[in-house]
Amino acid sequence: MLKFIAKRIGYMFLTLFIVTTITFMLIRAIPGDPLASMARKLPEQTRINYYAKYGLDKPVIVQYGVFLKNLVLHGDLGESLSYPGRKVTTTIMKYAPVSGRLGIQAIGMGFTLGILMGIIAAFKRNKWPDYLVMFIAILGVSVPNFVIASLLQYVFSVKLHVLPVIGWGSFKYTILPSIALSFGSIAKYARYMRANCLDVIGQDYIITAKAKGVSKVSLVFKHVIRNAILPAITLLGPQIAMIFVGSFVIESIFSIPGLGSYFVASITNRDYTMIMGQTVFISFLFVASLVVVDILYGVIDPRIKLGGGKK
Template identity: 60%
Template sequence: MLKYILKRIGFMIVTLFVITVTTFYLMHTVPGDPLGKMAQRNLPPQVRANFEAKYGLNEPVHKQLFMFLKNFFTDGDLGESIIYPGMKVTSTIKKNAPISAKIGFSSLVVGVFIGILFGIIAALNRNRWPDYVIIFLAIVGVTVPSFVLAPLLQYVFSVKLKLLPAYGWGSKLSWVLPMIALSFGTIATYARYMRSSVLEVINSDYILTAEAKGVSYGGVIRKHVLRNAIIPSLTILGGQISGIFAGSFVIEKIFSIPGLGFYLVKSVSDMDFPMIVGTTVFFGFLFLVAQLVVDILYGIVDPRIKLSED
């Protein structure tokens, strides 16, 4: 296990380097002016030249990349925002990522737990009313986007019932509505995956053998069905862990939450090169770590899966 983890960490470093280089070069192929918004302020030529020198925009791309990598590996510095002079990318990530993580992680935990539970209930009650209800909810959860569900939640629980705040951040209840809006789609996804997986596993020969040996119904479900049926659901977990930061931008916007997703999307539209590279490296790192965690969970959930060099 240790050798496998060390090997994967080595691959993660190489992959992260490739992501950084690719993102860096792709940014410079996009037409546009990184100092475009500053140019709207009618900057004098000398001031513009100073900004270009400060951010290294007057240097060839390979030199800009070398300086970025040097600052990153020596000081952990991801650069300074062009649109917000003086704002360090690293400081922005440290400040805003925990906010996105609190909403995203809580919604992911709730969504995965309820989704798996619903999927099991639907599969064990196939072609009966619990199955029909859960399938209907799953279809609604997949088809109704979060930016449609969020205003409906605000209208019902904030305007009509006056139970929860409609927007803002800071109070204990301010994250409840965003969490519900984000978790609804996750519930639907895992309910569908788990239902199909349980139905496939429950008809397997080893399940019939366990029943023939006298294992109780609860024991069959707990020891044999769940551990095997949950593996396909773990596969999609890695991408969703990293997506809790980048994928919550719309919800953060609707509920006026100062999360990291706002800076990610805005940096792309503003061509804020340092912020684009910094957030991309951060999200890439999260995705790679999440995939490693999922692979390790495979071995924990199903001992037949061995993590080795082979």
């Protein structure tokens, strides 16, 4: 297990290096620069000083070397070009927990409810619970989350006055945005779990277990769910990273001070350092979540050989 984890962590850092390098070079390959409009009306010497301050007067390879050195040795992602004096690391540390809190609640809600609904639909196939779950799944896939968010605001805030419309603070402020953000995940997990459960139920070892008189509870939890849940866990990894970029619309609708708005704004303003910093952060979350998923595979199903050796 330790050898496997060390190997996966090595691949993780290699992937981060490749992603960081490609992103850095692609950003610099775009014509123009983010300081062009800002420095256009400034005196020549002041403009030169601005470019020198952010290192934009140096060759791209030198800029990358400086960025990589500061990142590896000091954990410094640089200073925002659009917000002078504001460190990228400080921005991420301040606003990422907000998006993270909202995202974790949404993922937990989506995963838990989706798995339960998928199991119920599979064991009640072609009955009204199955039809209800599939109807919800279709809505979750076809209806955008911002429509769900607006509907939730209208019902629970405008009509019933039980939850706040916008803002951020205590737990009650997270309920509606978490539901809106998790609705698509609920539908996705429900569909996957239903299909996987139906596939597992038809396997020979399930029929054999029934013939041996295994109780229904033991059959469901020890045999069906344990084998059917693996593909759903595969979906869980990438979602952990996407909560920071996929929740921008929801954060805007509910006026949540998260990282999503900064990510979109940095692309619009061509804020090189902010784009790079958030790309490194999100990429790290993504590859780290995949490592965790691979480890969970071995924990849930011991038949999976982590070392890749022969059985």
